Every structure is written in C-alpha cells, then in structure tokens.
Amino acid sequence: EPEVTQTPSHQVTQMGQEVILRCVPISNHLYFYWYRQILGQKVEFLVSFYNNEISEKSEIFDDQFSVERPDGSNFTLKIRSTKLEDSAMYFCASSLAAHEQFFGPGTRLTVL
Amino acid sequence: QKEVEQDPGPLSVPEGAIVSLNCTYSNSAFQYFMWYRQYSRKGPELLMYTYSSGNKEDGRFTAQVDKSSKYISLFIRDSQPSDSATYLCAMSATGGSYIPTFGRGTSLIVHP
Numbered sequence: 651e652p653e654v655t656q657t658p659s660h661q662v663t664q665m666g667q668e669v670i671l672r673c674v675p676i677s678n679h680l681y682f683y684w685y686r687q688i689l690g691q692k693v694e695f696l697v698s699f700y701n702n703e704i705s706e707k708s709e710i711f712d713d714q715f716s717v718e719r720p721d722g723s724n725f726t727l728k729i730r731s732t733k734l735e736d737s738a739m740y741f742c743a744s745s746l747a748a749h750e751q752f753f754g755p756g757t758r759l760t761v762l
Numbered sequence: 763q764k765e766v767e768q769d770p771g772p773l774s775v776p777e778g779a780i781v782s783l784n785c786t787y788s789n790s791a792f793q794y795f796m797w798y799r800q801y802s803r804k805g806p807e808l809l810m811y812t813y814s815s816g817n818k819e820d821g822r823f824t825a826q827v828d829k830s831s832k833y834i835s836l837f838i839r840d841s842q843p844s845d846s847a848t849y850l851c852a853m854s855a856t857g858g859s860y861i862p863t864f865g866r867g868t869s870l871i872v873h874p
Contacts, residue, residue, distance in 0.1 A: 683861075691866065692850075692865065693850065695861050750796075753805035
C-alpha cells in the first residue's frame with residue numbers, strides 16, 4: 651500500500667540554524683501539506699501546496715518557513731532560522747481531496 | 763469558543779467494550795467530518811470520513827454526524843487493546859478553505 655514517507659525521523663538543531671524536512675508524498679496525489687504538532691497539543695496546519703505553488707497557509711507559516719517541490723517526488727519544508735518554539739513533530743500529508751489526507755510518520759524537530 | 767472541542771480523556775475501557783468518542787463544533791460551514799487514529803509518536807491515520815449528516819460504518823467502526831446539534835461521534839465495537847491510541851476528529855468546509863480543523867484528540871486505553 652502506498653504511503654507518505656518523511657526524513658529524517660528526528661532532527662536536532664541549534665537555535666538559529668536552518669533545517670530542511672523532507673517528504674515523499676504518495677505518487678498520484680496532487681495536494682501536499684505540512685502540519686505540526688507540539689507535544690500534547692492539537693495538529694496545526696502550516697501550508698498546502700498544489701500545482702507547484704502554495705494554495706493556502708496559516709498564520710504560523712511566516713517568513714521563516716518555505717516549501718518546495720524540487721522534483722517530481724520530493725516535497726520539502728525549510729525553516730530558515732529555528733527558534734526554541736519550533737520544536738514539534740512535523741507531519742507531511744498528501745491527498746487527492748482535502749478531506750482524505752494521508753499523513754507521513756513525522757519528523758521530530760528538537761531545537762536546542 | 764474553540765472551533766472543534768474534544769475531551770482529551772484518557773478514556774479507559776475493558777477489552778470488548780463499546781467505545782464512544784465525540785466532538786462538538788461551532789462552524790456550521792463544516793461538511794466533511796473525519797476521524798483519525800494516532801499512535802504515540804506516529805502520524806495520524808485516516809479511519810473514515812463522512813459527508814454532511816448521517817452514519818457510516820466500516821467494520822467495527824461507526825461514524826455518526828448530527829449537524830443540527832453540531833456533534834459527531836465515533837463508535838468502536840468489540841474494542842481491542844490494539845485500539846489503544848489517540849483519536850482525532852477533524853472537519854472541513856466545502857467552500858473557502860478546505861483545510862481540516864483538528865480536535866485535540868481523545869486518548870483511549872483498552873485494557874485486557
């Protein structure tokens with residue numbers, strides 16, 4: 651069964667450093683998303699991507715964040731200058747329709 | 763008032779019990795109602811979704827939507843220890859933003 655994959659599973663970085671989180675969505679899906687989940691809190695939407703451009707973003711997704719689909723399979727989230735409060739699980743998801751999203755296993759980002 | 767409310771639990775039941783998990787919401791524009799299961803430190807897994815009101819059954823799981831009360835439920839029959847997880851409800855509208863809004867999840871523990 652096709653699935654969304656994410657790398658790395660755990661990323662530790664120093665405050666102020668840049669990180670890139672990687673995702674391989676399900677191959678025939680058209681919509682791609684990034685979410686984050688701070689420990690013990692709800693899943694929060696960051697950004698959605700369709701047809702090689704951002705289709706929607708939340709107020710969390712400020713100028714320190716960017717997304718890219720550099721080739722036909724990868725989808726990346728870049729955080730330019732990490733802050734302590736960026737520590738969270740980051741989930742990539744993909745879908746053919748917004749109500750039927752398939753999530754990856756997540757990347758745990760720890761900012762020291 | 764938060765858009766989606768979900769009791770975090772934990773809800774502890776014996777194996778074989780019928781489990782009822784619930785969410786309330788305030789946004790009458792929500793039309794799609796999703797249930798996700800999330801094991802500890804894993805990504806959410808879509809269990810099922812319903813459109814508008816009514817019931818939907820899939821194996822031991824039944825989703826129910828009451829739009830007049832803005833209340834949705836997930837019933838799990840013959841619960842198993844492997845059902846122990848956090849259950850997230852999520853909802854999305856069909857106009858404007860299609861991005862789902864998540865509840866904070868209910869932790870379910872099924873003990874043998």
